[in-house]
Amino acid sequence: MTASIRKPKRVLPGFRLTTGITITYLSLIVLIPLAALVVKSADLSPAQWWSTITQPRVVASYKLSLMTAFFAGIVNMVFGLLLAWVLVRYKFPGKTIVDGLIDLPFALPTAVAGIALTTIYAPKGWVGSLLEPLGVKVAYTPIGITIALIFIGIPFVVRTVQPVLQDLDKDTEEAAALLGAHRFRTFRKVIFPELVPPLLTGFAMAFARGIGEYGSVVFISGNMPLKTEIAPLLIVTKLEQFEYGQAAAVAVVLLVMSFLLLLLINVLQRWSNRRLRSA
Amino acid sequence: MKRRNGFKSASLLVVFALLISALSACGGGSNNNGGGAASPSASPSASPAESASPSGSASPSGSEKPAPIDAELLNVSYDPTRELYEEFNKSFADYWKQENGGTVTIKQSHGGSGKQARSVIDGLEADVVTLALAYDIDEVAAAGLLDAEWQQQFEQNSTPYTSTIVFLVRKGNPKGIQDWGDLVKEGIQVITPNPKTSGGARWNYLAAWGYATQTLGYDEAQTKDFLKALFQNVPVLDTGARGSTTTFVEKGIGDVLLAWENEAYLALKEFGDDFEIVTPSISILAEPPVAIVDKTVDKKGTREVAEAYLNYLYSEQGQEIAAKNFYRPRLQSVADKYKDQFPALNLLTIDEDFGGWAEAQKTHFADGGTFDQIYTAG
Numbered sequence: 001m002t003a004s005i006r007k008p009k010r011v012l013p014g015f016r017l018t019t020g021i022t023i024t025y026l027s028l029i030v031l032i033p034l035a036a037l038v039v040k041s042a043d044l045s046p047a048q049w050w051s052t053i054t055q056p057r058v059v060a061s062y063k064l065s066l067m068t069a070f071f072a073g074i075v076n077m078v079f080g081l082l083l084a085w086v087l088v089r090y091k092f093p094g095k096t097i098v099d100g101l102i103d104l105p106f107a108l109p110t111a112v113a114g115i116a117l118t119t120i121y122a123p124k125g126w127v128g129s130l131l132e133p134l135g136v137k138v139a140y141t142p143i144g145i146t147i148a149l150i151f152i153g154i155p156f157v158v159r160t161v162q163p164v165l166q167d168l169d170k171d172t173e174e175a176a177a178l179l180g181a182h183r184f185r186t187f188r189k190v191i192f193p194e195l196v197p198p199l200l201t202g203f204a205m206a207f208a209r210g211i212g213e214y215g216s217v218v219f220i221s222g223n224m225p226l227k228t229e230i231a232p233l234l235i236v237t238k239l240e241q242f243e244y245g246q247a248a249a250v251a252v253v254l255l256v257m258s259f260l261l262l263l264l265i266n267v268l269q270r271w272s273n274r275r276l277r278s279a
Numbered sequence: 280m281k282r283r284n285g286f287k288s289a290s291l292l293v294v295f296a297l298l299i300s301a302l303s304a305c306g307g308g309s310n311n312n313g314g315g316a317a318s319p320s321a322s323p324s325a326s327p328a329e330s331a332s333p334s335g336s337a338s339p340s341g342s343e344k345p346a347p348i349d350a351e352l353l354n355v356s357y358d359p360t361r362e363l364y365e366e367f368n369k370s371f372a373d374y375w376k377q378e379n380g381g382t383v384t385i386k387q388s389h390g391g392s393g394k395q396a397r398s399v400i401d402g403l404e405a406d407v408v409t410l411a412l413a414y415d416i417d418e419v420a421a422a423g424l425l426d427a428e429w430q431q432q433f434e435q436n437s438t439p440y441t442s443t444i445v446f447l448v449r450k451g452n453p454k455g456i457q458d459w460g461d462l463v464k465e466g467i468q469v470i471t472p473n474p475k476t477s478g479g480a481r482w483n484y485l486a487a488w489g490y491a492t493q494t495l496g497y498d499e500a501q502t503k504d505f506l507k508a509l510f511q512n513v514p515v516l517d518t519g520a521r522g523s524t525t526t527f528v529e530k531g532i533g534d535v536l537l538a539w540e541n542e543a544y545l546a547l548k549e550f551g552d553d554f555e556i557v558t559p560s561i562s563i564l565a566e567p568p569v570a571i572v573d574k575t576v577d578k579k580g581t582r583e584v585a586e587a588y589l590n591y592l593y594s595e596q597g598q599e600i601a602a603k604n605f606y607r608p609r610l611q612s613v614a615d616k617y618k619d620q621f622p623a624l625n626l627l628t629i630d631e632d633f634g635g636w637a638e639a640q641k642t643h644f645a646d647g648g649t650f651d652q653i654y655t656a657g
Contacts, residue, residue: 055646056655124531140515219522222515223473225654236518237475240393241645242418 034255041252043245052246053253061231062253068142068230069210072149077203080157081195087158088165102158105151110215117148118220140222145230148216153206160202161195168194197269204265208258347380350584353575354385355405357392357478357567358521359542363604364409370600371591375584383584391519392478399424399572406576406585409569411478413629414636416570429570436630438566439592440606443626444486446557447527447536447543454534458559459490462535463508470533471513472523474643474650479520479565481644483537486563488643489627493561507653528554539565540621541605564626 044052052058087099105113121128121138128139138144168191176186214232221228231254238247356364368385375383388395388403392411399405400422410416413430420427430437448456454467462469472480484506491505515532517523520542527536528546535557538546543556569589576582591597598608602617614621633639643649 057651119530122530122532218518223518224513224516225651233476233518237473239397240391240476241640242393242397243646246646 037248037251037255040244041248044249048245049249052249057225057229058231058234058250060226061229061234062257064142064145064228065211065231065254066257068145069149069207069213072146072153072210073203073207075146075150076153076157076206077199080154080202080206081161081199083154084158084161084165088162102155105153106155110152110213111219113151114148114216114219117144117151117216121147121220139220140224140228142228144220144222145217145228148220149206149210149213152213152216153210156205156209157199157202160198160205164195164198193272196272200265200269200272204262208261211254211258211261348383348584349381350383350579350581352383352385352406352581352585352588353388353404354407354409354588355388355395355399355403356409357395357411358389358519359479359539359545360409360567360604361387361389362545363541363601363606366604367592367597367600370596371588374591374596375587378587381584383588385588391476393476404575404579405572406579406581407569407571407589409567411567412481412636413566413568414640415478416568417636419570419572423574425570425573430568432571433569433589434593435609436566437568437570438609439569439589439597440567440601440608442540442565442567442606443562443624444483444537444559444565445540445543445562446559447538447546447554448534448557450553450555452555452557456535456557459487459509459561460494462487462512463505464512467512467535468514468533469509469512469535469537470515470517470523470527471537472520473516473518476518477520477523479539479542480523480537481639482539482563482565484643484650485629485633485639486559486561486627487537488649489563489632490559490561503649503652506649510653540607544605544620558622558624561625561627563632564628566629 041049083102087095087102118125118139120126121131121144123129123132123137123139125139131138136143138147172190173186176190177183181189212232214230214236217230218233221230221233223229223233231250235247235250235254238244238250354364354368364385364387368387371385372383375381388398388405390398392415396408396410396415396418399408399419408416408419413436416425416429417427419425420429426432433439446456448454454461456462456467461467471483474480474484487506487509488502491502492499495501495505515523515526517526520539523536524538524542524546527533528550536543536546540556547554547556569592571582571585571589576585592601593609595610595613598610598613602608602613602620605620607621608614608617627633629636629639633642641648
């Protein structure tokens with residue numbers, strides 16, 4: 001190893017300083033608080049820890065949180081792609097406004113969103129009263145929770161897909177058309193593969209966010225134990241009883257789930273990138 | 280090369296300085312919340328006096344007229360007392376000016392009772408806490424912020440006003456709900472918050488439990504079945520009392536709301552034409568207690584004012600304000616005046632019928648307690 005080999009690797013100066021800042025900053029903002037969470041959950045003995053995270057109500061809430069966040073992620077993936085497509089490929093009046101609307105769920109306090117959604121989807125609300133005669137109950141069921149999670153998750157997919165779509169090389173599409181490919185075939189063979197990585201990223205972020213979402217869900221879920229009680233609510237419940245250790249234990253499980261999920265998606269993305277490049 | 284190193288270390292220094300100043304600003308921030316907010320309310324000349332007054336006032340206890348004490352108090356309370364304390368604080372400030380000559384400003388903080396207790400435990404500098412149940416103050420005491428025997432410090436279990444649990448039903452009482460027994464009938468929807476997250480809901484639960492115990496011959500299994508049937512009629516468990524009121528009143532869900540009496544009256548005051556109050560045959564004496572947070576008042580030197588503040592709750596004016604805000608007064612003269620508003624009913628108490636809060640919490644609301652059993656046993 002000589003300096004001459006190392007040197008060209010550093011494209012930008014100040015790498016050490018920037019890494020220093022990055023690590024210090026991340027530690028203060030992310031790592032130390034998360035470590036504190038893990039430490040707090042160590043208040044419990046392993047047996048207590050295990051019994052906390054395997055209580056029937058807790059297990060039911062994990063299942064519910066995972067399931068609703070998953071479905072919300074899927075729905076967001078489909079409709080997020082659609083929205084991004086329309087926003088990138090078409091010109092229409094009011095487009096900037098629609099584009100701005102996408103980010104609203106990021107800005108709005110989630111509790112406000114929750115209350116608004118509940119008001120609309122409650123049995124006597126605008127939409128709820130239309131669905132009730134059909135026997136469809138939205139508010140206070142897992143469907144309601146899913147809707148709340150769709151709401152808060154939509155920007156993740158749109159905002160990750162949009163720039164990729166924008167940068168897509170028009171030439172390849174034109175070439176495909178010139179070579180006689182139908183629109184659908186072009187989409188399937190040329191455009192869609194490029195969109196797989198951002199779609200997966202958007203899905204993963206919406207999914208992970210949904211697992212931990214609290215504010216918008218507690219109002220619409222009805223919070224019935226074993227039925228519509230989400231895992232973050234159980235954390236609050238445990239805090240309310242001053243069971244800090246137990247609350248932290250449930251939180252750590254959620255954290256690990258989200259982390260594994262993001263990891264998995266990352267691996268998938270690398271794999272799909274490599275496959276694309278070699279193809 | 281040299282210059283770059285110099286640049287590097289200089290910028291590192293800058294980063295550290297920024298970090299340190301940011302950190303110290305954070306630490307100072309919480310203090311500023313107390314101190315900074317004091318300056319606009321208290322007159323500018325008052326602030327030096329404020330720090331001097333506690334030591335000065337402690338010694339001349341024998342003299343007739345003590346030196347004026349200026350102070351700022353933080354009252355950490357729970358949700359439905361907002362209106363009560365807005366009125367009470369004004370009245371107390373006037374009283375203190377008259378009695379002592381000092382200026383006192385009181386800041387209020389409201390939220391779910393358990394959450395408020397947690398904020399105080401985690402460092403919110405409350406001079407007094409006025410929470411929904413003794414259990415929450417017990418937790419603050421357990422954290423070492425006040426004496427474990429706090430409930431003996433003021434009269435009547437340190438509870439200057441009480442309330443009870445009543446039913447709020449829709450106008451005309453279309454489902455004919457008269458008593459707890461009607462709540463387990465088929466087709467009745469009952470709205471109550473979750474006892475695991477709401478102090479008020481714990482009173483609801485215990486009142487229902489008390490009724491079932493007495494009417495079902497003190498049989499625990501049957502009592503549990505009654506509670507189970509009742510909670511099967513609950514379509515939504517909100518996290519707090521205000522949330523439940525919103526669900527019932529504004530979203531129009533449910534046939535009956537189990538509510539604090541004062542919340543029920545507030546709803547009636549606002550939407551009088553749509554609802555009416557039904558008083559069940561048995562309910563529970565809800566005692567929202569008050570306490571001085573020793574650690575804060577000793578640090579800030581505000582004990583004297585804080586004591587006067589809580590004592591004033593027991594005075595004729597204080598009781599009058601409580602009654603006007605639909606809390607049941609303790610003082611007989613005021614209670615007589617408002618007796619039409621607060622019908623007499625058979626009231627259970629937490630100490631006599633449930634062995635105190637620690638016991639009730641363990642039996643009913645801790646993990647594996649009766650509330651969990653209702654939801655897990657089939």
